Amino acid sequence: MNAYRLLGAGIGCAALLWAAAASATEKPEDNYRTYCVQCHGLQGDGKGINVRDMSVQPRDHTDAKEMAARSDEDLFKAIKEGGVAINKSMLMPGWADVLSDEEIRGLVAYLRELCQCTHGK
């Protein structure tokens, strides 16, 4: 009987661990390297593998002047809802279906590290 209980508890723990893994919050850098680098580039300079035939070039995230002109709220909105949400290019898609708000906030902080800047500075 005890063995069955132990087995049950083990299965319960495994299920919880699996569920935790399925909804895990990923690190900002890992999200950037998966979703953003395809256009914004390995070095965040806007020269990703996809830019060759784009009509509007992606933002250079290392450009402190350009990035300082955007508020954190605008960056959050652009990542979540897409470029159009802040009157920018529709080539920038929204990522709300893949990233949680917490992960998007992490990406905004990561962008500030890349540009070494804050809004207005």
Add this chain to the structure above:
Amino acid sequence: MKRLKLTIRSVAGAALFGIVLGGSVAIAADGEQLLTSQCAGCHNLTGPAPATLQALRDRKGPDLFYAGNKYKAAWVEQWLQKPQSIRPAGMFYGAHIKPGPKGDEIDAATLTQHPALKADEAQAVTAALMQRKAGSELIAPGAYTPGTISLSTGEMMFDKFRGCLACHEIEPGYGGRSGPEVYTAGARLQEDYLISYLRSPQAWDPKTFMPNKHLSGADLQKFVHYMRLLSEEGQP
């Protein structure tokens, strides 16, 4: 006497049925055996899709546990005999790029060639793949209604209105390279699957780096018309 004839007929019938069944089982078993012994190293045959970025990055080839809902059998059978890359930058582009003087470049040395199968192997593997039908609940059979679209309207939707060209090529050498080529999608993929996948890529592949463009029902149909047209245009 009549009863004996019936019995003999039944036994003969059962034996014939057994031979036919045995034959088909043998073919399916070969395909299944090939899949598990030759393909499982790079392809997920049982699911689920990657639930973490690590699993996404580690994925070497497309998930095949819903191949029977995704691919057109005729295309699979042909492709397996003469495999050619569909994704210019590999399964996960991040593992196959490097910085270059003008921006990121594809690191061709890291890309691998898919092995080619003989005709009978390709036939058996295709039959086994078509049995894999996970995700059927995501597909509405008959969701796609055949229709037409002009090449210029389709391209305008794909590029200017929706920005899909950013990641996908619509002809060899033109378009984005992180996603699979779209000019063969109409020949490669089942229409009802395309409708379902374009409606929500994340329903099939939660961590995919293809964004959900929230296409309307009418746009979904038009995108599939366009992909079918591109595939017809590309035919020799």
